[in-house]
Amino acid sequence: MCQYIKTMQFSCSWKNVTVFTMLGRQLLSYKRFVAFVMIVGCISMMIMCMKLRHHHLRKHKKSIVNKADLNDVIDNWSGWLWKHTEPTTIAPTDSAVLSDQAEHFDIEYNPPLRRGLTCNDLMDSASIETLTVRMNVAVVNKNVTISDAMFHTLTTTDDCRYFAYSRGYTSKPVTQEELDFPLAFGILIHKDVYQFEQLLRTIYRPQNSYCIHVDKLAPDDVHIAVQSIVKCFKNVYIASQLVHVAWGTSSRITAEMACQLDALKRNKKWKYFINLTGQDFPLKTNIEIVRILREFNGQNDIMNTREVHLNRLFYVHKDIADVVVNTYTLRTDPLPKNINVRRGDLPCALSRQFVQYLHHSDAGKDWLKWLDKSSFPEESFYHSLASTSSVPGGPGPRDVSQIISRVNSWSIDNQTCNGERVNRVCIYTWEQLPWLTRQPHLFANRFDASRDGLVLRCLEEALNRRTYSPVAFNTGVYKIFAETRLLNSTEQSWQILA
Incomplete structure (x- = not known):
């Protein structure tokens, strides 16, 4: 070392040790500089790769699906302020990132309203007839038609976090009361995966726990689309046993029992x-459903009447090509004990x-085994x-002709119907x-987004509003x-309006 320093016209003596120290410091500074440059270079390359990948994904998505802009959707549904107490939700992604990723899901989220018309106008109007003329010119299209084949392209594994947040799955507040009552x-x-996803x-x-039973004979596009959704959530899953559900047969019970066992x-x-x-579609928020079912205190909400269709039960029926046929042969096997x-x-x-x-x-x-030879066993x-x-x-043995779980408008009940009857x-x-x-019911049936998606849009909007800003709630109606x-015509008395 001394010889090397001598060639640089320095003397190798203790008096010049400070020069050696200074050279060492300069060498260390140079190494730090090289390391810094390398780190910056790596980060720059990673950013460039991410931008190139993002550009490729945007181009690929647009080549698959012809979609519109979703920025309004992000503003309307993902931008809700958390006004409820005790939230236990996933922290939201940065708004700039959400806006940048919106093109991955730029489908028409809901039928648009124009001319200043709002869902509140449609729900709170004292006379719905006065809005008919305005509706004809204000709504561009009431129908929602997103094919099942298209839907699964919207939920790739890489986009699961964004999909869950932007669609409102993980952005809603959850109270301790709800956590204690899953x-x-x-x-x-x-069919109709778009409508199912909205539900x-x-x-x-x-x-909560969500078991999805997809009909075994449903088109492949339906199965693929549902799988693309459930893979984003640990508590949403496809039933381990899938059957073909035929109208009037025990297959409906089999499908439900499969989900119950999985749950x-x-x-x-x-x-x-x-x-x-x-x-189906909810009429109540999750916290409202929880508070209603708490009033049941472990009791079932089941319709239970003595009005039995004897011919459906006591004649042998066969399923022939998804059609239940009465053989008019009386059953000889006795009813199970205590039924x-x-x-x-x-x-x-x-x-x-x-x-x-x-x-x-x-x-x-x-x-269940005895009912297998009957028709419409789900009714009994x-x-x-x-x-x-x-x-x-x-x-128990008392007659129960009303339930709170679901409301239908049957023709035999002379309920008004503005749409079609199926x-x-x-x-x-x-x-x-x-x-x-x-x-006052928890859910309503039946909806069809391909006929009228506006009713679903407005119901979802009302539920989201009450989720973030709960209303005063009359649980006494449900206790009674x-x-x-x-029900005693309780209609609006379930909600105490300020």
Whole structure:
């Protein structure tokens, strides 16, 4: 070292040690500088790669789907302020990032309204007829038509976090009361994934459990589209057993039972199981549903009447090419022990204890096996078992002709229907929004976005508003109902208006 320094006209003596120290410091500074340049270079290359990938994704998405701008959607649905207490939601992505990623999901989110018309106008109008003329010119298109083949291109694995937040899954506040009272849902679908996704995002909460049964014979596009959604959520899953659901056969019960069993295995805490279809939609927020079901105190919400169709039960029926045929051969096998045949509509809210009884008791298994040769067994399966006093949740032997779980407008009930009727059930339109918002029920059936998506848009908007700004809530109405099982024209009394 001394020889090297001498060649640089320095003397190798202790007097010049300060020169050696200075050279060392300069060498270390040079290494730090090189390291800094390398780090900056790596970061720059990573940013360039991300930009190139983002540009490629945007180009690829646009080549698959012809879509419109979603910026208004982000403003309307993802920009809600968190006004509720005790939120336990995922922190929102930076708004600039959301806006930049919006092109990945730039589909027409809901039918647009013009000329200053709002959903509040449609829901709160005292005379809906006065809005008819304005509606004809204000709504560009009431229908929502996004094909199932197109839908699965909107939910890639890389976009799951953005998809969940921008669609409102993880941006909603959740209270401790809701966390302490989780729910389980079984949803049966066979088409219209867009409408199903609107239902799912509206009822979704992270503590709940959601089993999706997709008809085994549904088109591949439906299965792929649903899979692209459920893979983004740990508590949303496809039923482990899929069957083809044929109208009037026991397959409907089989599908629901598959979801119940999965829900029991996956989530040990849920309190009630609510059965839905893709054509249902909520009338209440999650916290409202929780408070309503709390008033039931473990009781089931099941219709239970003595009006039984004897020919459907006591003649042998066969399923021939998805058509239930009565052979007019009287059954010779006796009813299972302790079964008192009852009848009711299928929609219900079942306590966890009752669902466990269905799956683990011999009575439940024997009754389901006996019903396999009947037609429309879903009208008697839950109902007959629940009429036995010893079965958990009841309602026991008393007649129950009304439920709070679901509202339908049947032609036999002389309910007004502004839309079409399919199998005697009304397909709701925007003109029935004032009536729907007054109902005390948890859900309504039936909706069809391809006929009128505006009614769903406005109901979802109202639910989102109450989710972030809850209204005064009259649980006394439901406590009385749980005791009497009579609605007594309660309509708007479920909500105490300020």
